[in-house]
Amino acid sequence: MATTIKFTKMQGTGNDYIYVNTLSSPLQDPIKAARKWSAYHTGIGADGLVLIGASEKADFSMRIFNADGSEAMMCGNASRCIGKYVYEKGLTDKEVITLETLSGIKILKLHTGNGVVKDVTVDMGTPLLSTPGQIATKTGGMLAETILADGKEYKGTFVCMGNPHVVIFVDDIKEVDLPAVGPKLENHPLFPERTNVEFVEILPDQSLRMRVWERGSGITMACGTGACATTVAAVLNHKAGRKSWVRMDGGDLHIHWDEKDGHVYMTGPAGKVFEGEIEM
Numbered sequence: 001m002a003t004t005i006k007f008t009k010m011q012g013t014g015n016d017y018i019y020v021n022t023l024s025s026p027l028q029d030p031i032k033a034a035r036k037w038s039a040y041h042t043g044i045g046a047d048g049l050v051l052i053g054a055s056e057k058a059d060f061s062m063r064i065f066n067a068d069g070s071e072a073m074m075c076g077n078a079s080r081c082i083g084k085y086v087y088e089k090g091l092t093d094k095e096v097i098t099l100e101t102l103s104g105i106k107i108l109k110l111h112t113g114n115g116v117v118k119d120v121t122v123d124m125g126t127p128l129l130s131t132p133g134q135i136a137t138k139t140g141g142m143l144a145e146t147i148l149a150d151g152k153e154y155k156g157t158f159v160c161m162g163n164p165h166v167v168i169f170v171d172d173i174k175e176v177d178l179p180a181v182g183p184k185l186e187n188h189p190l191f192p193e194r195t196n197v198e199f200v201e202i203l204p205d206q207s208l209r210m211r212v213w214e215r216g217s218g219i220t221m222a223c224g225t226g227a228c229a230t231t232v233a234a235v236l237n238h239k240a241g242r243k244s245w246v247r248m249d250g251g252d253l254h255i256h257w258d259e260k261d262g263h264v265y266m267t268g269p270a271g272k273v274f275e276g277e278i279e280m
């Protein structure tokens with residue numbers, strides 16, 4: 001017997017996910033749904049699936065599944081979209097809400113006007129660092145200063161924002177063949193749990209132009225945790241300050257790695273695309 005599931009398609013700087021409110025539409029097999037619904041020609045089309053749920057420790061909970069069905073620990077762009085969803089659906093009237101994720105509880109500050117959430121600031125917590133030569137924790141992977149992939153050498157900085165990122169600075173981002181090199185780095189033996197991959201060019205105005213190959217989803221228009229990792233790596237490599245604009249294909253995010261509390265704060269928009277129903 002097929003079940004009809006209500007969903008909302010939302011995007012944060014172009015990073016688009018299918019959102020299901022499991023409080024009203026429980027979903028039995030999110031891995032199968034993520035794979036089936038993320039497909040652009042036979043499904044809804046998205047970078048993955050996000051489940052909004054209840055929590056005993058926070059106001060709401062989030063689970064995120066990439067387009068290949070793998071579950072990630074955290075999603076920056078989706079956390080902003082959830083803030084917009086729960087406020088505008090009347091599930092809360094609070095403008096500071098807590099969100100339970102697999103990488104801990106995140107605090108969201110909703111910037112509202114006339115009952116609509118325009119921007120959201122998320123406290124993304126403290127990054128887990130491995131600068132070149134150190135042991136990367138979480139994944140247990142070792143980040144060598146230079147990563148050899150496809151016969152080329154890449155100098156990467158590993159930053160974990162709840163999920164793993166390797167950040168590579170280049171002189172000209174237009175020269176990066178992301179479809180070719182992205183999957184090779186995502187699946188490199190250095191990263192036993194695979195990794196998200198960010199290439200970054202420092203622009204003349206000191207903003208950070210970033211393109212991303214996401215673990216489990218491929219090229220996306222933007223990555224919130226990736227933008228945080230990019231800013232942290234830029235500070236570690238003395239290439240930018242602690243407050244940066246990260247400019248991605250789908251839009252810009254403001255990232256602040258606070259020296260006082262060590263937390264990374266991400267501010268940016270969230271948008272609803274459409275609502276629909278689909279049979280599972």
Ligand SMILES: N[C@H](CCC[C@H](N)C(=O)O)C(=O)O
Pocket residue numbers: 015066071072073074075076077078163164196214215216217220222223224225226
């Ligand atoms: N797009 C998300 C990150 C998804 C991470 C996922 N690709 C993984 O870590 O496996 C973001 O805005 O932070």
